[in-house]
Amino acid sequence: MAELKDRLRADLTTALKARDSTTVATLRMALAAISNEEVAGKSSRELRDEEVLTVLGRETKKRREAAEARRWPGEPREAGWQPRCAPRSLLMALRVATDRTATH
Secondary structure, eight states: OOHHHHHHHHHHHHHHHHTOHHHHHHHHHHHHHHHHHHHOSSSOOOOOHHHHHHHHHHHHHHHHHHHHHTSOTTOOOOTTOOOOOOOHHHHHHHHHHHHHHHHO
16 A cells, blocks of 8 residues: 555544644545546556655645636746735735726
């Protein structure tokens, strides 16, 4: 059995007990990707640690690319740049401003 997968499961249990919803969601996503990879193909198999790392790297790349796609236009790329989505309050303000412009 892959030690890394066991560690992820133990971390999930700890996060569930701590009620850390972000960590729980992240670990569940990672474990789901690992499980999907294990059952892909003609026969199911258990992944080795190296294969688990490959799957996690692939999932990380997907999330990074998705975050990059949501980057604000014209936003500079800096060292340590972290992608972000628009805060809900900003989106609501933009909607209100757009509605006002459309009615006048």
